[in-house]
Amino acid sequence: MDALNKLSATEAAARIAAGTLKSEALVAACLERIGQREKDVQAWAFIDSDLALAQARARDKEPRRTRLHGIPVGVKDVFDTADLPTEYGSPIYRGNRTTCDAACVAQVRELGGVILGKTVTTEFATRYPGKTRNPHNLKHTPGGSSQGSAAAVADWMVPLAFGTQTTSSVIRPAAYCGVVGYKPSFGLVNRAGLKTLSDSFDHVGTLTRTVPDAALIVEELSGGSVTPFDAVSRMKPRIGFCRTHYWSKADQPIRDALEQAVPRLERAGARVRAVDLDGEFARLVEVQISISTYEMFRALAYERTRFPELISETLMGRLLGGGGVTRTEYEEAQAIAQRCRARLADIHRDYDALLSPSAMGEAPEGLESTGEPTFGASWTVLHCPAVSVPVFQGPRGLPIGAQVTGAQGKDGPTLLCAEWVHRALG
Amino acid sequence: MDALNKLSATEAAARIAAGTLKSEALVAACLERIGQREKDVQAWAFIDSDLALAQARARDKEPRRTRLHGIPVGVKDVFDTADLPTEYGSPIYRGNRTTCDAACVAQVRELGGVILGKTVTTEFATRYPGKTRNPHNLKHTPGGSSQGSAAAVADWMVPLAFGTQTTSSVIRPAAYCGVVGYKPSFGLVNRAGLKTLSDSFDHVGTLTRTVPDAALIVEELSGGSVTPFDAVSRMKPRIGFCRTHYWSKADQPIRDALEQAVPRLERAGARVRAVDLDGEFARLVEVQISISTYEMFRALAYERTRFPELISETLMGRLLGGGGVTRTEYEEAQAIAQRCRARLADIHRDYDALLSPSAMGEAPEGLESTGEPTFGASWTVLHCPAVSVPVFQGPRGLPIGAQVTGAQGKDGPTLLCAEWVHRALG
Numbered sequence: 001m002d003a004l005n006k007l008s009a010t011e012a013a014a015r016i017a018a019g020t021l022k023s024e025a026l027v028a029a030c031l032e033r034i035g036q037r038e039k040d041v042q043a044w045a046f047i048d049s050d051l052a053l054a055q056a057r058a059r060d061k062e063p064r065r066t067r068l069h070g071i072p073v074g075v076k077d078v079f080d081t082a083d084l085p086t087e088y089g090s091p092i093y094r095g096n097r098t099t100c101d102a103a104c105v106a107q108v109r110e111l112g113g114v115i116l117g118k119t120v121t122t123e124f125a126t127r128y129p130g131k132t133r134n135p136h137n138l139k140h141t142p143g144g145s146s147q148g149s150a151a152a153v154a155d156w157m158v159p160l161a162f163g164t165q166t167t168s169s170v171i172r173p174a175a176y177c178g179v180v181g182y183k184p185s186f187g188l189v190n191r192a193g194l195k196t197l198s199d200s201f202d203h204v205g206t207l208t209r210t211v212p213d214a215a216l217i218v219e220e221l222s223g224g225s226v227t228p229f230d231a232v233s234r235m236k237p238r239i240g241f242c243r244t245h246y247w248s249k250a251d252q253p254i255r256d257a258l259e260q261a262v263p264r265l266e267r268a269g270a271r272v273r274a275v276d277l278d279g280e281f282a283r284l285v286e287v288q289i290s291i292s293t294y295e296m297f298r299a300l301a302y303e304r305t306r307f308p309e310l311i312s313e314t315l316m317g318r319l320l321g322g323g324g325v326t327r328t329e330y331e332e333a334q335a336i337a338q339r340c341r342a343r344l345a346d347i348h349r350d351y352d353a354l355l356s357p358s359a360m361g362e363a364p365e366g367l368e369s370t371g372e373p374t375f376g377a378s379w380t381v382l383h384c385p386a387v388s389v390p391v392f393q394g395p396r397g398l399p400i401g402a403q404v405t406g407a408q409g410k411d412g413p414t415l416l417c418a419e420w421v422h423r424a425l426g
Numbered sequence: 427m428d429a430l431n432k433l434s435a436t437e438a439a440a441r442i443a444a445g446t447l448k449s450e451a452l453v454a455a456c457l458e459r460i461g462q463r464e465k466d467v468q469a470w471a472f473i474d475s476d477l478a479l480a481q482a483r484a485r486d487k488e489p490r491r492t493r494l495h496g497i498p499v500g501v502k503d504v505f506d507t508a509d510l511p512t513e514y515g516s517p518i519y520r521g522n523r524t525t526c527d528a529a530c531v532a533q534v535r536e537l538g539g540v541i542l543g544k545t546v547t548t549e550f551a552t553r554y555p556g557k558t559r560n561p562h563n564l565k566h567t568p569g570g571s572s573q574g575s576a577a578a579v580a581d582w583m584v585p586l587a588f589g590t591q592t593t594s595s596v597i598r599p600a601a602y603c604g605v606v607g608y609k610p611s612f613g614l615v616n617r618a619g620l621k622t623l624s625d626s627f628d629h630v631g632t633l634t635r636t637v638p639d640a641a642l643i644v645e646e647l648s649g650g651s652v653t654p655f656d657a658v659s660r661m662k663p664r665i666g667f668c669r670t671h672y673w674s675k676a677d678q679p680i681r682d683a684l685e686q687a688v689p690r691l692e693r694a695g696a697r698v699r700a701v702d703l704d705g706e707f708a709r710l711v712e713v714q715i716s717i718s719t720y721e722m723f724r725a726l727a728y729e730r731t732r733f734p735e736l737i738s739e740t741l742m743g744r745l746l747g748g749g750g751v752t753r754t755e756y757e758e759a760q761a762i763a764q765r766c767r768a769r770l771a772d773i774h775r776d777y778d779a780l781l782s783p784s785a786m787g788e789a790p791e792g793l794e795s796t797g798e799p800t801f802g803a804s805w806t807v808l809h810c811p812a813v814s815v816p817v818f819q820g821p822r823g824l825p826i827g828a829q830v831t832g833a834q835g836k837d838g839p840t841l842l843c844a845e846w847v848h849r850a851l852g
Contacts, residue, residue, distance in 0.1 A: 093525065096525050099519065101727075101728040103725050106727035106728035106730075107724060107727045187625060190625065190727075191625055192622035193622070196618035199617055222753055225753070225754075298647070299529050300618075301529050301536055301616075302528075302529070305536050325649075326649060327649045409757065
């Protein structure tokens with residue numbers, strides 16, 4: 001029998017439904033794994049084993065509420081939790097306690113899930129790293145900002161964890177850690193109780209080991225219909241191979257891996273064509289910076305004005321840059337974003353999904369940087385669903401992801417394509 | 427010399443700039459007015475006179491930062507404040523203290539403004555009323571949900587106050603209390619630190635006694651250019667008279683007042699044509715309910731599941747209604763909203779502003795209801811700027827507002843039209 005901590009959420013949910021698995025055993029297995037590995041991986045900001053086990057035992061005594069019943073979930077420490085500290089990765093909030101749970105946390109509890117603990121975030125989900133290491137090689141970054149969630153899921157500590165993405169903070173750590181990162185369509189998961197960075201771009205996302213697990217939790221939270229993964233084996237998706245404007249910046253192994261994937265996808269039944277996102281699409285990385293920094297300057301006004309000495313130099317530089325973005329520049333950037341969203345909708349008449357890199361390369365060595373977010377930014381601006389699937393390995397033996405994106409609002413079909421790609425290349 | 431508490435923010439700012447007014451004197455005058463009237467009006471949830479005066483004295487010792495320097499501002503008690511309680515109008519949060527200030531609160535402080543206190547809100551900015559009374563007749567509701575802000579501004583207690591609008595929570599209390607209510611274009615004022623109800627519709631707005639005051643604070647917060655109110659006297663605006671789908675529900679005096687205003691506007695130089703918002707526009711009130719309740723069910727999941735006994739029956743009914751909205755219904759409602767926004771943009775090629783009722787009638791008698799939000803809902807869904815100007819009086823001697831709305835993102839031109847209408851009819 002597999003170690004219980006290695007079960008996917010979908011597998012665990014099936015066993016719980018069948019009465020062959022207790023939440024307490026599942027949670028205990030996760031806690032045991034954490035006990036063995038946390039000293040090295042450092043994925044968790046706060047964990048209270050007794051609290052987690054108490055939740056599990058309470059669920060075990062009840063009728064099953066939903067597919068999340070009894071399933072442990074990690075929560076990035078940018079979501080408020082009433083029963084665990086919430087520090088947002090910042091010394092300003094050392095020991096901070098919030099009065100209530102964020103919406104997605106309260107929903108997980110309502111749906112029967114178990115909040116296992118808070119996972120490490122970079123400073124306010126921006127660039128300045130937290131303590132987490134890449135479980136595949138502890139000398140390498142796990143990426144950011146959802147670094148604790150990605151590392152914990154990759155290291156078999158928890159099957160599901162919440163992340164957030166404002167640039168590439170779900171997709172990049174998923175790629176670096178070799179797990180599935182899912183940034184749903186903008187707004188699909190409720191954001192109440194998330195520490196706001198950029199109202200226009202903050203997305204709640206998930207880190208999981210399988211695509212169906214990502215679908216499971218987001219469907220339960222949003223009331224969406226169940227994605228029919230049984231259909232994947234019969235699919236012949238129309239895939240746009242999207243090198244993007246930043247192709248030349250990607251490491252050679254990434255480019256090689258994706259180029260070589262194309263004939264494999266075709267052999268597996270896909271129709272693959274190159275899609276060139278030209279014109280204003282090439283400006284979306286700068287658009288993302290203008291809009292997000294304008295908004296962050298304001299969203300973090302309290303911290304910026306009261307505790308400047310407790311903000312990292314890198315973040316303060318970005319905030320002050322945002323203070324220099326004029327309202328006119330901000331509105332022009334929003335207009336570009338809007339036009340590109342309309343163009344993307346047109347493109348998706350011909351394509352079920354687009355395939356692009358998840359990141360520049362393997363996870364960089366060193367913990368002082370979380371890597372470059374370039375390949376996530378455009379899809380964040382476009383508000384479309386994006387899924388990083390772990391399908392390649394780089395020359396240093398670290399995972400490389402492929403990013404599958406879809407039409408805004410078409411999360412089910414996009415997840416099906418991501419699963420199809422995962423199977424075809426995995 | 428006028429009582430200082432009766433100065434508009436624009437007048438006070440000019441005097442502070444000229445060195446003829448100290449913030450301390452201005453704040454003291456506001457506090458004195460509150461001392462005289464609060465027993466009757468009950469506009470304030472929390473006020474700390476010493477704290478307000480200390481802020482004013484600190485600003486008086488410094489060079490002037492912006493037009494907000496030394497100006498007192500009231501803050502609806504749905505925004506977090508680090509130095510005053512934040513109860514969101516709910517017994518669940520009795521005595522609640524938040525760690526940080528909401529973005530707009532921290533920004534006001536950074537820009538030199540003085541946070542005078544927290545104003546009363548209905549329960550989580552929804553329907554269940556707070557304690558505030560209409561200063562024009564204490565037996566009547568001031569409207570909701572921004573009831574404390576509207577009443578405080580109307581009763582000369584403070585020149586500027588923040589409100590929020592998810593349906594009609596700025597426009598309606600402004601109309602009932604005879605002040606200017608301004609709901610800016612969606613997202614113009616940063617929402618970080620606002621208790622989230624409906625991510626798709628929550629707007630930060632303002633209550634003021636003049637249109638230029640509304641422009642002043644929002645321009646300072648957003649970095650927008652200064653609206654040239656000098657140009658108003660030369661304007662010949664193209665106004666669409668928009669009875670809306672709900673015209674027959676408005677009280678006769680409202681309809682009469684607006685119908686009779688048309689020739690006056692034309693004599694003042696406007697071109698006025700009837701605009702019929704037909705088809706899907708007629709569904710926007712139901713669209714607003716579907717989307718906002720779907721989102722509220724999730725945003726208030728913690729309160730709904732942990733403290734159901736401390737939630738009013740009226741709110742719990744709406745939340746549970748929201749739990750019954752399917753994801754498909756939600757997405758259909760969002761699609762209607764999107765199509766209507768595009769149609770409104772088309773309509774505004776021919777019209778600088780649309781004129782419609784702000785509310786069904788005068789403020790209803792009694793404090794158990796805050797009145798009907800119908801006339802605000804569509805403009806909230808449309809994300810466009812909306813301004814209620816106090817230009818009529820009803821048969822019971824209470825104020826009636828006219829609502830001036832503009833194209834999404836065109837806040838300056840819309841505020842100019844609102845000021846033009848205010849002068850033409852006021």
